[in-house]
Amino acid sequence: MDLQTFRALLSDEGQSLLAALGGAAGPGRESRSAATAALWRSSPALVAAAEEQVRLRGRAASYFGEFGPHMYFTPDLVELSSHLTVAEYKLDRVLHEIGVVLIDAMCLGSGADALVLSWSHHTMGVDADPLAVEIAEANARAMRSQMLFPHHEDVTSYDSQGEAVFIDLMRRPGPDGSHDPEAYGPSLSWALERVRTTGGGWIRLAPGLGPCVVPDTGRPDEAEWISYDGVAQELVLWWGLGEWGREAAATVRKATLLPAGASLTARGLPEPSVRPLGRYVYVPDPAVVDAGLVAEVAEDIAGGLLDDGGALLTTDEPRYTPFATAYEVTEVLPWGDAPRPRTDAIDAPVEFVVTGADGTTTLIAVPVRFPQAP
Numbered sequence: 001m002d003l004q005t006f007r008a009l010l011s012d013e014g015q016s017l018l019a020a021l022g023g024a025a026g027p028g029r030e031s032r033s034a035a036t037a038a039l040w041r042s043s044p045a046l047v048a049a050a051e052e053q054v055r056l057r058g059r060a061a062s063y064f065g066e067f068g069p070h071m072y073f074t075p076d077l078v079e080l081s082s083h084l085t086v087a088e089y090k091l092d093r094v095l096h097e098i099g100v101v102l103i104d105a106m107c108l109g110s111g112a113d114a115l116v117l118s119w120s121h122h123t124m125g126v127d128a129d130p131l132a133v134e135i136a137e138a139n140a141r142a143m144r145s146q147m148l149f150p151h152h153e154d155v156t157s158y159d160s161q162g163e164a165v166f167i168d169l170m171r172r173p174g175p176d177g178s179h180d181p182e183a184y185g186p187s188l189s190w191a192l193e194r195v196r197t198t199g200g201g202w203i204r205l206a207p208g209l210g211p212c213v214v215p216d217t218g219r220p221d222e223a224e225w226i227s228y229d230g231v232a233q234e235l236v237l238w239w240g241l242g243e244w245g246r247e248a249a250a251t252v253r254k255a256t257l258l259p260a261g262a263s264l265t266a267r268g269l270p271e272p273s274v275r276p277l278g279r280y281v282y283v284p285d286p287a288v289v290d291a292g293l294v295a296e297v298a299e300d301i302a303g304g305l306l307d308d309g310g311a312l313l314t315t316d317e318p319r320y321t322p323f324a325t326a327y328e329v330t331e332v333l334p335w336g337d338a339p340r341p342r343t344d345a346i347d348a349p350v351e352f353v354v355t356g357a358d359g360t361t362t363l364i365a366v367p368v369r370f371p372q373a374p
Helices: 003-010 012-024 029-041 044-070 075-079 084-098 112-117 130-142 188-198 286-290 294-300
Strands: 102-106 122-127 148-152 164-168 201-205 222-228 231-239 252-258 262-265 280-284 304-306 313-315 324-334 350-356 359-367
Touching: 003 012, 003 044, 003 130, 012 044, 044 075, 044 084, 044 130, 084 112, 084 222, 084 231, 084 252, 102 112, 102 188, 112 122, 112 130, 112 148, 112 164, 122 130, 130 148, 164 188, 188 201, 188 231, 222 286, 231 286, 252 286, 262 294, 280 286, 280 294, 286 294, 294 304, 294 313, 304 313
Parallel strands: 102 122, 102 164, 122 148, 164 201, 222 252
Antiparallel strands: 201 231, 222 231, 252 262, 280 313, 280 324, 324 359, 350 359
């Protein structure tokens, strides 16, 4: 979608078309008739843009809740969005741990962070893409964000006036599926220097980037990997959580699981020992894996890494942890044996395929329910 097409969507004709197409998904002959009439009146390009917008709003509904049906998206904006709860969680941290009023949001990305920030902060949203700027303006109205001021300018030349800076560097992976933050526009090194110069702020990155991306010089106070409902969302590098403007002696690594709000912090543990299969296996949350905190979970459950099981942990006794899902192994089958029927029941058996020195086996396991779990 280009800028001209987006502006056409905001016109009376575009709004009528969106309303008609959105209503066509509902029951009733009248809604379908209205959609058909709107399609005949509008140009093919506008119809295509409106149809895509309705599809994208449907995909974004699980991220943005009540706001989704009234917002505007591109495919990238939906794909690179985190759940709205993640943005709200970060806003809470800004309010209680950084304590600034004026924020510069650079590289608007999905726009969710800047929009949520502007619920309580004067937020200047800066982006070199005029389409991103105008989408942010429209979405600010949809999300009732009255203190977001989108501005079209190259972020690398923008004269920042904020007390803290937020930079969204969430990007698609490269052709080989990997991320090179220095190839981003702007690069991670530029973003690091901008936040350090400001004295406080945070950078949003793809969650699959591991601890190796955390800089040694001008290091952040904290590197936080966040998941929502068991799905990795993002990595956030934070500055200004401690003494303002002072470089942290060491970066704290943390995994945070939403919506529960449970956080696990690195304890400087060595790699967990590898052991044979016990009665129970644990699947660590992806935020834990990305943050390199599997050892901390292994210590908490008195377990070890399953031999040739990747990040799977195993124990002989069940212990509750919010940072991994526990299963009780009921069968161990040779690879190739007929799999058990799959169902959608919450306690349905699951399969884990493990390849070791003795060949490939399939573990059949059922979820463990901890009645006293918080």
